[in-house]
Amino acid sequence: MLPEIRNQEYLYSVPKFNVSDGDVKNFINELKGFHQVFSDCFHRSESRDHFFRYMVGQFSELERKSIEPIALAVEKGNVRAMQRFISDAEWYDSKILNKYRNLVNEDMGSPDGVLIFDETGFIKKGNDSVGVAKQYCGTIGKVENCQVGVFAAYASPSGYALLDKRLFVPEKWFTAEYKLRRQKCRLPKSTTFKTKPQLAVEMLNHLIKETVVPFKYVTADSVYANSTEFIEAVESNAQLTYFVETPCDTLCWIQRPVTREKKYKYKGKIRSKTIVEKTAKKPIDVSTLAKSINDFFWYRRKVSEGTKGPIEYEFTKRRVVLSKSNLPQKTVWLIIRRTIEKQPVYKFFLSNAGASARLKLFVWLSGIRWAIEQCFEETKSELGMDHYEVRKYRGWHHHIITCMLAHFFLWHLKIRLGKKSAFYYAVAA
Numbered sequence: 447m448l449p450e451i452r453n454q455e456y457l458y459s460v461p462k463f464n465v466s467d468g469d470v471k472n473f474i475n476e477l478k479g480f481h482q483v484f485s486d487c488f489h490r491s492e493s494r495d496h497f498f499r500y501m502v503g504q505f506s507e508l509e510r511k512s513i514e515p516i517a518l519a520v521e522k523g524n525v526r527a528m529q530r531f532i533s534d535a536e537w538y539d540s541k542i543l544n545k546y547r548n549l550v551n552e553d554m555g556s557p558d559g560v561l562i563f564d565e566t567g568f569i570k571k572g573n574d575s576v577g578v579a580k581q582y583c584g585t586i587g588k589v590e591n592c593q594v595g596v597f598a599a600y601a602s603p604s605g606y607a608l609l610d611k612r613l614f615v616p617e618k619w620f621t622a623e624y625k626l627r628r629q630k631c632r633l634p635k636s637t638t639f640k641t642k643p644q645l646a647v648e649m650l651n652h653l654i655k656e657t658v659v660p661f662k663y664v665t666a667d668s669v670y671a672n673s674t675e676f677i678e679a680v681e682s683n684a685q686l687t688y689f690v691e692t693p694c695d696t697l698c699w700i701q702r703p704v705t706r707e708k709k710y711k712y713k714g715k716i717r718s719k720t721i722v723e724k725t726a727k728k729p730i731d732v733s734t735l736a737k738s739i740n741d742f743f744w745y746r747r748k749v750s751e752g753t754k755g756p757i758e759y760e761f762t763k764r765r766v767v768l769s770k771s772n773l774p775q776k777t778v779w780l781i782i783r784r785t786i787e788k789q790p791v792y793k794f795f796l797s798n799a800g801a802s803a804r805l806k807l808f809v810w811l812s813g814i815r816w817a818i819e820q821c822f823e824e825t826k827s828e829l830g831m832d833h834y835e836v837r838k839y840r841g842w843h844h845h846i847i848t849c850m851l852a853h854f855f856l857w858h859l860k861i862r863l864g865k866k867s868a869f870y871y872a873v874a875a
Contacts, residue, residue: 477501480855483545487538496531497848499523504829504852511830533841546851547609547658553854553861556602559661560811561653562818563646563670564599565614567592568832575837576631577615585822585832595846596645599818600659605857606817608825608850609659610652612645613842632838643673650679665815667691671796681798689781689797689811694733696794697769698780703727705774720773729769732794736782739764746786747809759783760790761809765801781808825849 481498488494503516503523513532517523567583569592576593583592594614600607617639618624640648646666653659664686670676671690680688703726707718744760762782768775779797784790795812797803825831831849836842 473505474502476859477505477855480851480858483549484542484851487542487545489536492527493531493535493537495522496528496535500528500532501848501852501855504848508830511833512835514835529836532844533836533838537844537847539843539847542847542851543610544656544658546847546854547653547656549858550600550607550609550854551659553858554600554602554604554607555660556604557660557662559600559602559659560663560665560814560817561609561650561661562599562601562815563596563649563664563666564815564818564822565594565596565642565669566822566826567594568834574627574630576627576633576839576842577613577619579616579618581616593842594642595842596642596649597818597821598646598649598653599821600661601814601817604861606821607854607857608818608821610649611843611846611850612640612649613839614642614645615639630837632840634839637839641673643670643676646670647673647676647679650676654683662687663811663814664688665690665811667815668693687797687799689795689799689808692732692780692794692796694792694794695731696796697729697731698735698766699727699729699769699774700735700764700766702767702774702777722772722774729772732766732780732782733792735764735766735780736784736792736794739782744784745805745809749809749813758786760786761805761812763805763808768796779803779808781805781812783812821853825853829853 478498481494481501484497485494488497499520499522500513500516502520504511506516506519508515508519513528514525517525517528565584567581567585567590569583569585569590570578571591572578573591578591578593580589580591581594582588583590583594585592596612596614597608598610600609615633615637619628619633620639650664653661662685664680665688666676668691671692677688677690680686704723705720706723708721709716709718711717739762743762745762746758746760748756748758760783764780764782765777766780767777776798779799781795781797783793783795793812795808797808797811799807822831829849829852831846834842834845836845
């Protein structure tokens with residue numbers, strides 16, 4: 447079920463996908479109109495035709511939406527030609543994505559928009575696909591042979607969409623042992639190892655510089671919150687507010703401890719370092735802090751409607767001073783969420799929102815990440831985002847681009863038609 451915290455007193459309501467195939471009378475004609483926007487993003491007319499046919503296949507009712515079934519099902523489809531188009535042909539990728547994000551802005555852009563970072567896994571049986579490795583796969587919640595993509599999604603009062611993507615290539619892929627695999631997968635020689643937070647920073651900086659889609663909030667889980675580089679990238683833009691999950695062992699003070707400069711001698715030279723006064727209290731972890739807060743300060747809020755009734759949590763917030771190497775750092779908001787039971791389970795979040803920020807903002811932000819989860823669910827279950835069998839670097843990116851565009855196209859129909867729109871459709875191949 448989709449969280450209801452996007453409704454009522456919160457900032458805005460994000461609509462659901464809820465249309466039937468009968469709501470769109472001339473689906474193929476509208477899809478052709480959509481593809482005209484990208485007509486100058488390919489070298490040849492054949493590529494433009496393949497681009498259209500591939501997306502028609504994604505909208506079809508095929509059980510498996512990989513290249514071969516699509517090419518065999520759509521009119522004038524050719525398996526080898528489509529394989530070359532996805533895996534080897536040159537696209538103006540950056541131009542396609544820029545045009546795409548302009549369309550997203552036209553339909554969904556909002557000054558209070560939210561940029562959401564997360565990754566998703568694509569399980570693979572073999573070892574030849576670019577970036578494949580035994581690694582954690584969030585899709586199934588355990589380590590498995592898979593590829594992992596890092597994504598940036600967008601949510602606003604008008605809907606949600608994926609904005610950008612990066613393929614995470616594990617560090618071992620850059621060793622001598624993997625040289626032949628890199629060559630077979632056509633991994634660009636300029637590619638270097640980057641962590642998931644570094645890939646997110648790349649996308650964040652690009653979206654800020656591009657200035658096409660406006661956003662005010664940035665959310666992510668603890669993988670990104672633990673990255674100093676990621677947090678600094680958000681903080682370097684004064685107009686942005688982050689809301690990120692943090693581990694239960696994060697250390698902090700309720701009040702900033704007194705510090706002083708201590709002089710000491712090292713290799714004959716007088717040096718100084720900042721230390722916390724001995725009389726100051728030691729920092730505590732956020733889990734200990736949460737359990738010490740009186741029930742009076744916890745607010746119960748419904749966040750979704752489950753199959754067995756409403757799902758509720760309790761929330762509270764505190765201004766805290768973060769600790770690093772036992773020294774006080776910046777002052778931020780700590781937001782705590784707990785389940786309503788005798789032995790509650792806690793979740794912890796940090797935000798750089800202003801001192802006057804109210805709890806309802808944080809409750810809303812704590813659930814808005816459902817939007818990127820919906821993007822993953824819808825593109826995988828309906829558009830075959832995880833059905834691909836391409837092995838090359840370029841092929842992965844091209845397939846993901848078509849999924850992003852196809853997903854947005856359906857949202858555009860919802861917005862264009864007003865109350866009526868759908869994520870369910872039927873397309874005659």
